[in-house]
Amino acid sequence: MGLIVKGEWVDEWYPTEETEGEFIRQESRFRNTISSEDGATYQPEKGRYHLYVSLACPWAHRTLIFRKIKQLEDIITVSIVEPKMLENGWEFGEQGDSLYGLQFMYQLYLKAAPDYQGRVTVPVLWDKKTETIVNNESAEIIRILNTAFNDMTGNHVDYYPEAMRGEIDSINERIYETINNGVYRAGFATTQAAYEDAYIALFESLDWLEERLSKQRYLVGDSITEADWRLFTTLIRFDAVYHGHFKCNRQKLNEFSNISHYLRELYQVPGVKETIDLEYTKIHYYGSHKTINPTGVIPLGPDEDFSAPHNRL
Numbered sequence: 001m002g003l004i005v006k007g008e009w010v011d012e013w014y015p016t017e018e019t020e021g022e023f024i025r026q027e028s029r030f031r032n033t034i035s036s037e038d039g040a041t042y043q044p045e046k047g048r049y050h051l052y053v054s055l056a057c058p059w060a061h062r063t064l065i066f067r068k069i070k071q072l073e074d075i076i077t078v079s080i081v082e083p084k085m086l087e088n089g090w091e092f093g094e095q096g097d098s099l100y101g102l103q104f105m106y107q108l109y110l111k112a113a114p115d116y117q118g119r120v121t122v123p124v125l126w127d128k129k130t131e132t133i134v135n136n137e138s139a140e141i142i143r144i145l146n147t148a149f150n151d152m153t154g155n156h157v158d159y160y161p162e163a164m165r166g167e168i169d170s171i172n173e174r175i176y177e178t179i180n181n182g183v184y185r186a187g188f189a190t191t192q193a194a195y196e197d198a199y200i201a202l203f204e205s206l207d208w209l210e211e212r213l214s215k216q217r218y219l220v221g222d223s224i225t226e227a228d229w230r231l232f233t234t235l236i237r238f239d240a241v242y243h244g245h246f247k248c249n250r251q252k253l254n255e256f257s258n259i260s261h262y263l264r265e266l267y268q269v270p271g272v273k274e275t276i277d278l279e280y281t282k283i284h285y286y287g288s289h290k291t292i293n294p295t296g297v298i299p300l301g302p303d304e305d306f307s308a309p310h311n312r313l
């Protein structure tokens, strides 16, 4: 766990003493897009782009889901880091970095931008042609995958339809603040007050979702949108990781009836379960965050069956 400072890797935990115990997520630096417009630097091309992900990371998971449901597996290649993130940050195993054979993810960031400063995060959408990072913000990468390659794949399913954007954006905002990032704000808090604030907002939002999902099948409208996939990657990790490791333990998710049936429905969308590895995920969280779980012992449970029938019709 660490960051790049003046071209060097420094092993350091999040500096919550500067923010009254609160975890504050860093802004992503690389914010380009892929487009077939004349003059665009990053044109959609088969085999040109590569995703660097961790299977544990809910933000990276969004991009793997979009790669799957937008049928981009032949178009965009992938590298998966090792489960644990220790003193050197994300590491590649023997076959991890199929492009350059690098050992650590921070080396990739320095290759993209020798002046890069800050944390080294996944996901990364990499351009093999110009050898740099196109984008390292998952919210933007999924929008790129949603449209940029449509003419190539013939898959025009739109998870961010024009008419619903206002509602999707506002749902995303609440879910990001209180749920996606909320579990981290609870788990990485280093004061009681910062933890309690995050915990209260998280469960208020889960209560609100439980109610919303009693009236409608999906978060916005009557088909799956990006808002659902953005929520899904946090929900699927909740009982296995956030409930215990991040102390989000008012209830387990499987005690929320509508949310848990909704979660199963999304899990059962073809291709999605292949993007999930909860054993790897538990090894990452329980094994990497030594300030939270110094022994590194990984819990065996829970044993949940997301393939069980759901009632969302």
Ligand SMILES: N[C@@H](CCC(=O)N[C@@H](CS)C(=O)NCC(=O)O)C(=O)O
Pocket (backbone or CB within 6 Å): 001, 002, 026, 027, 028, 056, 057, 058, 059, 060, 119, 120, 121, 122, 123, 136, 137, 138, 139
């Ligand atoms: N804003 C980024 C956040 C990505 C992020 O924080 N990823 C975590 C893994 S879940 C990470 O790589 N953390 C490394 C660190 O903070 O040093 C996104 O959504 O793409």
